[in-house]
Amino acid sequence: MIKVNSVSGGQTSAFIMANFKADYNIFQLVRTDFKDCLWMNGKDEKTRQLISDRIGMEFIGTMEEDECIYTILDLEQYLGQEIKINTSYKTFEKMIEEHGLRSLPSPLRRYCTEELKLQIAFEWWQTITDEIVEMRIGYRAKEMRRMKSMIKKCDKNRHLPFKHIIGQKETKKGTQNIWQETYWQKPVFPLIETKPTWKDDIKKFWKDKPIRFAEFNNCVGCFHRDPLLLKYMWQKHPNKMQHFSDFEKNRKYKNDTLKADDTMTYERIKKMKLTQMLTANDFSECDSGYCGI
Secondary structure, three states: OOEEEEOOOOHHHHHHHHHOOOOEEEEEEOEEOOHHHOHHHHOOHHHHHHHHHHHOOOOOEEOOOOHHHHHHHHHHHHHOOOOEEEEOOOOHHHHHHHOOOOOOOOOOOOOHHHHHHHHHHHHHHHHHOOOOEEEEOOOOHHHHHHHHHHHHOOOOOOOEEEEEEEEEEEEOOEEEEEEEEEEEEEEEOHHHHHOOOHHHHHHHHHOOOOOOOOOOOOOOOOOOOOHHHHHHHHHHOHHHHHHHHHHHHOOOOOOOOOOOOOOOOHHHHHOOOOOOOOOHHHOOHHHHOOOOO
16 A cells, blocks of 8 residues: 655654655645745745746745745755645635635635645545555644544545545536545554654654754644734734735625634734733644644
């Protein structure tokens, strides 16, 4: 069975890549075409062009932390293994536009991971094989609940399906998509089996190694994040967070909010008063959001 490591840009998935050799390592890149989110503010055009060449389309920037690109390139150099950078034809903005609502992903409409992470990995798989692959998932020992939730979606062989469009048909109401479920991966959880600890094993493993890790993986304004971490992101990535805020202001459905109700918005988080300046040390990698794919 082909083995695949899905690298998210964080230290945990990088630890799996370093310690559990796979046939393929993949990274799903979330792109933006928003010029104010130009990667590294235009200070490293050589690397930005390198990524453009590798993905076969223009790379303006990402809605994740810019440093995640350095993480991927450093891991390749240090471990001597290629990481296939996959990305959608959709930018972050195009994804929202296609939903026709000018509305951000939210607890009620959690489509971002599906479209910009899982679908891209699935489409890459279709170019490689039509057989089930072993997909390493970076859940740690304390994330048993998440593991059980994923296993529930599997069949009796613990194979996981992906629901995708295979065509369209005409109905009285117009064009309708034809959907199909395809079984494509068997998720495995090496960190739950080996039970490494975050500080004593994973963080220690990367200490003093030449890898420039982003402080957090996943989109900077991810709705999964605690408001305090989003406040930190306002401090660190004001242009990207303003982008999230602008989409939220223009949403069509007013119940489509950042959290369970409309009392917490990106703008309100921006205006939060703090007694001290936040730093990355106030959070852990587990605060970064949930997709990590």
